[in-house]
Every structure is written in structure tokens, then in C-alpha cells.
Amino acid sequence: AQTVTQSQPEMSVQEAETVTLSCTYDTSESDYYLFWYKQPPSRQMILVIRQEAYKQQNATENRFSVNFQKAAKSFSLKISDSQLGDAAMYFCAYRSAPSGGYQKVTFGTGTKLQVIP
Amino acid sequence: DSGVTQTPKHLITATGQRVTLRCSPRSGDLSVYWYQQSLDQGLQFLIQYYNGEERAKGNILERFSAQQFPDLHSELNLSSLELGDSALYFCASSVGGGMSYEQYFGPGTRLTVT
Numbered sequence: 001a002q003t004v005t006q007s008q009p010e011m012s013v014q015e016a017e018t019v020t021l022s023c024t025y026d027t028s029e030s031d032y033y034l035f036w037y038k039q040p041p042s043r044q045m046i047l048v049i050r051q052e053a054y055k056q057q058n059a060t061e062n063r064f065s066v067n068f069q070k071a072a073k074s075f076s077l078k079i080s081d082s083q084l085g086d087a088a089m090y091f092c093a094y095r096s097a098p099s100g101g102y103q104k105v106t107f108g109t110g111t112k113l114q115v116i117p
Numbered sequence: 118d119s120g121v122t123q124t125p126k127h128l129i130t131a132t133g134q135r136v137t138l139r140c141s142p143r144s145g146d147l148s149v150y151w152y153q154q155s156l157d158q159g160l161q162f163l164i165q166y167y168n169g170e171e172r173a174k175g176n177i178l179e180r181f182s183a184q185q186f187p188d189l190h191s192e193l194n195l196s197s198l199e200l201g202d203s204a205l206y207f208c209a210s211s212v213g214g215g216m217s218y219e220q221y222f223g224p225g226t227r228l229t230v231t
Contacts (some may be wrong), residue, residue, distance in 0.1 A: 044223035105162035
């Protein structure tokens, strides 16, 4: 079974600084997608960034970028120039669709990010 | 605003009861997903429908069922409720049913079982 591990329950970062949230996963499949979601206190789930496993190039969305290491099964999120609005829970998610089988979705346990003014 | 609507926002009910949660996907989206977020289990995928047909099943209990109607809205039915079913239930929608499609989440329904 696929597992997603976020080993940092809580992180903090100074405003305008850079922080990296870690995520590792375990899978035997070769084709899958990885996502980072943000959940602010409002509880709304917001997609931050996604990465296709077959793409070697790391995904980037403005201040958010990932370091995708397929062989190491690692998918970390880097937030640059942290802003107060970045404070939230961040979830790493894995999604795959084995040939002929059901789509599978697995979330990590989340990392709570605090941004210090 | 993601364009996905969920009703009700909050629901309080007693153990043993049955409730129905409703989700309307974004205009044009054919696929609906249901997720449960609880303190004990974290975020779990329950079930997916695509254009009225069940497409994928996750950790959904037998006491729970869902369906997607011809107008593409979906309902999640929870029966014989237990205290442990207290959670935030999210609905998400996407244009297609495959894993590559971006999912847009609704605001969730907070269920409290007393």
C-alpha cells in the first residue's frame, strides 16, 4: 500500500525567509502524481503545487517550488519569501491509477507552518 | 471560492442516526470525490464518481454510501452514526476522472455526532 510520510508535525519560519517542508512516500508504481495542499484556518483545501512523476523538472509556482527526488521517493516543498498568509497546515498527497485499477489517493499527516512576523 | 458547494456547513446529530451530505461540483466538472478529515484518521479518500458511475473507492465504511445524480450533484449518506464519524467531510470535483486532473475542493461539511 502507498504511504505518505510528513515527518515534521510543526515548522516555523521568519517572515521573508525560506522554509522547506519534507515529504517522503512509498510506492511500487512508476506513474503517479504528487501534490502539496494548503489548509488555512478556514479549512479550505487549496492546491499549492503538483508534480508528475514522469517529469524530471521540478515544478514551480511563484514562491513555491518542489524538490522531487524520484529514486529517493522524496517530494519536499520550498516556500521562499514567506508571508504571513502562508501560515497553514500543509498536506502532501500521492495519487496514482494502476492500469485497470482504481485511482488511489493518499495524504500525509500534515505539517503546521507558523510564520513569525 | 472554488466553485464547489457543499450543504449543510454544519450538522449535529446523535449516534445511530442517518445523515445526507450534498455536493454540487463546479460547472462542467464530471467527477466528484468525497474525503473525510478527522483527528484520528487524518485526511482519507472515501469514494469517487465520474459522470454518474462509481470510479474509485477508498477507505469508505459499509455504513456509508454515495451516489452521483444525472445533474452531477452528489450525495454522501452516512448511517448508524458513531462518535468516531465526527469529522469534516470534503467534496472535490474535477473535469475528468483520471489522476492528472486538478481537484477543486468545497468548503466542507462539519459533522458532529453526539
